[in-house]
Amino acid sequence: MGAYPWGAPFRFRTLRRVMPLVLLIGAFGFVRWTKGTAFADIYAFVSRPFWPGSSQREWVQISAQLEQQIKLNLLEQDNQRLRRLLSLDKKSGSDRISAPVISRTTKGWWQKLELGKGGMNGITPGDAVMGPGGLIGRINSVTPTTARVMLLTAPGSQIGVWAERTKRHGMLMGVGTSRPQMIFLDNDPNVRPGDVVSTSPASTLVPPNVPVGVVESLDEKVWPTPHAIVQLIASPEAIDWVQIQIQR
Amino acid sequence: MRNLHQRSICWVSAFVVILFELASPSFITISGVSPSWSVLWLLPFSLVAGPFFGAFAGLCFGLVLDGLSLSYFTQVPAFVILGWWWGNLGRRSTSIERSWSLGLLAWIGTGFVGLTFLFQINLTSFEVPGALLNAWALNTLLVQAMLTGLLAPLISTWLLTVWRRGSFISLGQNSKGFMK
Structure with missing residues (x-):
């Protein structure tokens, strides 16, 4: 007899065969629920030697500062325009x-x-x-x-x-x-x-x-x-x- | 005296004093307050040159220092009076060459200049409570007078020695004051 018919009585052997699949699905479900925390942490641990060096970090920081400076200049120009409207522009x-x-x-x-x-x-x-x-x-x-x-x-x-x-x-x-x-x-x-x-x-x-x-x-x-x-x-x-x- | 102001050491030292007033070297200060370099120069000059040239030098120094400062006080009257007074002292007594005497005169002179500042501060008052200004001004006055009094025996004595020698020679006297 090759396969169990669906209407066949429950057997312990059947449970042993299905259980790994259930556990696997449960594990993946857990990963999904935790948004892949474990995978991300493991990936971070493994890839740490290949992370970008300080030069790249400084480059990013400089970019951020530049962005802030641009924002500041825009705000300053806006402020000058408003001050001019208020006739307070003697030092503009x-x-x-x-x-x-x-x-x-x-x-x-x-x-x-x-x-x-x-x-x-x-x-x-x-x-x-x-x-x-x-x-x-x-x-x-x-x-x-x-x-x-x-x-x-x-x-x-x-x-x-x-x-x-x-x-x-x-x-x-x-x-x-x-x-x-x-x-x-x-x-x-x-x-x-x-x-x-x-x-x-x-x-x-x-x-x-x-x-x-x-x-x-x-x-x-x-x-x-x-x-x-x-x-x-x-x-x-x-x-x-x-x-x-x-x-x- | 005619020979004194023609000597290069006189002009060079006056120029150096002005540079020191401008630079205010931090290594010769007490709690940030510099000595009065002008007093250290004016004292020996007036003692040798007499009251008229002393007052004239005081006037010149006062004008220069007023130009170098923030110009809300004037130093001219104090320096003119000091030059006149020290010049008279030099005429009456040639014995003012000891370190103690020069230190004391420099201390009094710097204190007098400081008092004229204090007077002008209280006169203008700057709309600030007088207690704060007076505390700062008194501190500056005392520290500057002390530092100038301590330096006078070194610097003023040396300048006095150099100028007296030159002055006596120009008048046909030797260094002890006797005619040749």
Whole structure:
């Protein structure tokens, strides 16, 4: 007798023959249910020596940065267009140039930097000077080949800033120490230590929304408006090159 | 004196002092504050040159330093007064050549320049609470005066020795002040 007829009685031998097929189907079903986790992990383990090296990873990272930069430029252009519509475009057309720091006095009576580029490179008094991380000061005077920067820490330095989180405006004033003071225009600034301070969007002296520092402490009892001590993001003591946002 | 300002060491040293003021070398600082290089030069010059040329040199230095700084304070009055005062001291007493005397004069002079800054800061006030500004200014004043006072026995003594020798020779005297 070759094959079992379907109506034949159940036998243990039949179960032994069918069971491998059932288990196999069950295993594949498990793989399907787990979306091939085991296969993927095994493949990753086996193929690890052949994974792309760090150069390819850096290439991908550079591409991602480029994409972010393009997005940023587009947003910047959009922002300039909107500011122009709001008649806040006095600083809209601008370029950045790099300049070496040839002398620095960050303590003492004068808080200033001397830069190795000047009027011949298009730098004019009032231009904003940026270090790694944010604004550090403004051009105070210019010679054909050098420029003098008044740091934000210098007494007499005043720029309009705001606390980004609460959108409260204030004046950042240099007091000679390494931490300038922010004087709020409101009685209730609703600012706490750690809040980021950037240049005011309404400022016509410096580019808008450039990071400046972080609120270190707040004194709300000062009359007539609260004051905050701001820790600058870009440290002038350790900067060898700066970027100057020149006006076209 | 006529011979003093004709000597190249006078002009070269003045030029070097201006370069030092501009460069503010970080290896000669205390907590970031540099000495007053101009005071270190003006003190021996005024002692040798007398009150008029001392005040004139002070005026010149003050104008140059005002040009090199951020121009919200002026240093001219302080340097003119110091040049005049030190010039008178040099005329009255030729014995001001000891390290202690020069150090003390430099310390007083730098403190005086700092006090004029402090006065101008409080005058302008920059709409900032005075306590913060005064704390920073006092710190700068004391540190700069101390550093300048410490360096004066080295630098000013050397310049004074060089210039006195040249000045006496030009006046027909020997180095002890007697006529030949």
